[in-house]
Amino acid sequence: MIKLKINNKVVEVEEGTSVMKAAQQMGFEIPNMCWHDELEHFTSCMLCMVKDQKNGRLYPSCSVNATEGMEVVTDDQEIADSRKTALELLLSEHVGDCEGPCQVACPAHMDIPRMNRLIAAGKFDEALAVVKKDIALPAVLGRICPAPCEGACHRKTVDEPVSICLLKRIVGDHGADPIIPEVEKTGKKVAVIGAGPAGLAAAYYMQLKGIDVTLFDKNEKAGGLLRTQLSKEVLPKDVLDKEIESIIKTGVEFRGGQSIGASEFDQLKKDFDAIVLASGAITDDSEKYELKANPKGIEADKTTYQTSDEKVFAIGNVLRSSRLAVRSVGQGKEVAFSVMQFLTGQEIKGEPRLFNSRFGKMVADEFAEYLKESVEGKRRIPEQGKNAGFTREEAIAEAKRCLHCDCRAIDNCKLREYSDQYQVDQKRFKTSERRKITKQINHDLVVYESQKCIKCGICVRLTGKYKEKFGFTFIGRGFDVEIGVPFNEDLKIGLTETARKVAEGCPTGAISLKNKE
Template identity: 50%
Template sequence: MPKLTIDNIAINVPEGTTVLKAAQSVGIEIPSMCYLEGCSNHPTCMVCMVKNNANQKMLPSCATKVTEGMDLVSDDAEVFEARKEAIELLLSDHVGDCEAPCRVACPAYMDIPKMNRFIAAGKFDEALKIVKEEIALPGILGHICSAPCEKVCRRKDVDQAVSICLLKRISANEEESFYFPDKKKASGKKAAVIGSGPAGLAAAYHLVKEGHACEVFEKENRLGGSLLEAIEKGDLPESILIKEIEILKQFGVVFTIGQKIEKENWEQIKSSFDAVILATGSGLENVEELGLKSAKTGLWADSDTFATDQTGIFATGSAIRTQKMAVKAVAMGKETAWSVDEFLRKGEGKATKRAFNSRFGTLRKEELSEYLKESVLGDRVEAKSEKGFTKEEAMEEAARCLHCDCRKLDNCKLRVCADIHNADRRRFSFGERNSVVKYYDHESIIYEPEKCIKCGLCIEIAGKYKEETGLTNIGRGFTVKVSVPFNQSINKALTVAAKECAIACPTGALSLRSN
């Protein structure tokens, strides 16, 4: 059995073992994209590189067999940079969005396309679950959200944007019984939220969701903060506010009204709770009296963690700077709660980090028909009632969504590797990008060739299943593409191996239609 060293760890492995498998045998994880157990190892992605200390050369670990006396490095700065460069080269030829533009534009980062798909299928309860993962007050925002998501909706390049806000509203209004997401195990920690406006209510919801006890203090004798202004203007029915606060109460949030924060009770609150969030809107007058640092726009707080200069005290929403958009206040409340959760568990707040997101820009005119393959024709559905959509109207409108997000949002290896390596998707992007094409006529899969990294796994799997046509590489060099030979349809190419090919694909190039 040959002996080698990886990261100063000595290993004995059977003859013929790859460096990748040898590393895995001692818990060293090397990223890879084109490798799949049971298939031939053709190192096309070059993401699994390791360095040979003997000559300082880089080797693809998935295809390199162990030899006696090898001395390798898998995790130094040079290896990291080589992998990052390989990923950036793959991204230069990648035409596809990870997240749909609507979700990126949503301050609360709601998974809008997934909500749309559930509503289109008549699964309103499932749609609500998606909404409530990110948004504490969907019924309220369904009435007063300024809908920045609709301004970037790609459907408007065809006719009109999808009515995302009204769809969000019906997901909350159609709730026959209160939906409560799973809570994490009780932490034994207590947090106070000062203020019951949109930021404060959202912070309280997410703190309880994370497993902490939470009490909201409101100086007025009525809950809602700035949301009461929307009621007075006629933009928000009071019944919606009452309903969503009742949901929060049943979820576990405790409310105390008529409790103005002054110097005396401020010290008591600080000593009674493990963390405090100031969500007082722009009306906190006694900042200096409470010993807090102020800024030109309001309370001073770290722009990433929302922590003030006092340990355990955080600020959010208009308490930091005036928020004209309710959805932005809700988003800030959520992110503040996540930072407080980190503080309660580890002693220090943490900034919210979004995963890597590939974006290819504006759709070309010729690409609109490709996206319409996953949608329906027809103008925007107008609600016949002031209350919003009926179920039938909502299903019809949701079906207009173009499905701009990637079907492998959470398990695309290219995205995972790009995120880990902080890749720059523009580094090697020169000249015109390729046009989006969607093969949508297969009953169980979709093929988007401009997301393909030419790993060849689908070709090999189709061959194993003895597909009569299968897939093949067409072209040479940089112009090579994986496609169906002899101008056949993808239905003809993949009759039995389609599902396995889609599962094996390291990106969203081949994906299951059901995703």
């Protein structure tokens, strides 16, 4: 056994143990992408750099063994800068979207590609559960949203965008409400002023977080402008009532017919732990509530929605006049994170958002690659007319037009996780035209998108260890090296035994399991 210091803490390990494993033994996690517990070190990503405290030299912890008396620093600014540079170099050749452009364009940031895949599989209840993670009023918005998401859809470049709003509408109309999980009550109370789309969404998502919400509105019925300004032809009242009821049944207390003046507002600040102001277009609200404002509306932090009064948050049209209900609904979801952080004494940051790789516009040479996972044909028009919406069969057929342009590893990609942690600049080292995207899908279990590959060699080493007849190998030399199946064999020939293991070992979305839903 040998002794060394890691971050000034003494650790005793067996001789031959790498610095990375010694650090892990002490509870210090060192970022890595080419490391795999089953394999020997490879030293390609250069992300696991640490520092020799005695001489200040940086070295890769995966490939240096611990020695007696060694003193190691695993994290300081120089190390962080080195890791950031390593990530930016990896990203310079990484081509792929983390999130689909439709999700990026959606003001509520809803996971549209996942909804589409579930609808395509006929799983309408599961699709509704995905939608309601971000949109509290899917059937309503499926009728009135101007669909900025469809303007960003990659399918639009091929022929016509996917009919996202009509798909959202049908799951809102016919999907079964997701089971509300039991959550531990926080013991905190929040007042929401205004029961329009912003206030309803805020009440819904805060209640789901264990906050007791009381929703106030000057009208006897909730809904705001959704109820008073839209015709029944555009938005039937029974549709609106059904979605409001699904919000109220989470435990939200609704008090209609109550106008909140200055004295009532002061009393709410005494009775409640926080207030969310969602009272619609600004009139004299800022003056009577003594909140900082400008001619457009009440001033609030753009990310957290906290106003000049730390206990008060503002969302929706009270910030600035807008006819985009989906933006108000999205802000209602986002403010729930800020309020929860405020109530629990955390730093108020709002809804967590991860780093998002984007490759830009799709080019004609890539159409066929993406259509491998889709179907030919322009968007479908509901046979009974747009106001009637899709039938289930029409919805399934339309959802199959989705190109699956989000990443399958969106929830477990090391490259994305570390890029977010180190706040990288994806374009820092981009010097040439991006590589064109290709997809190898002729395998029962996995898809291979080589442009997402960072050449960590895990797949090469795993297929070698488990003695695949062909497996993966490095093809070419220098900057032009690629990873693929030798002799241009098909993916299904290269991965006969190890496909799942290789997909699970890949640190990016280059090799992913086909069907995760």
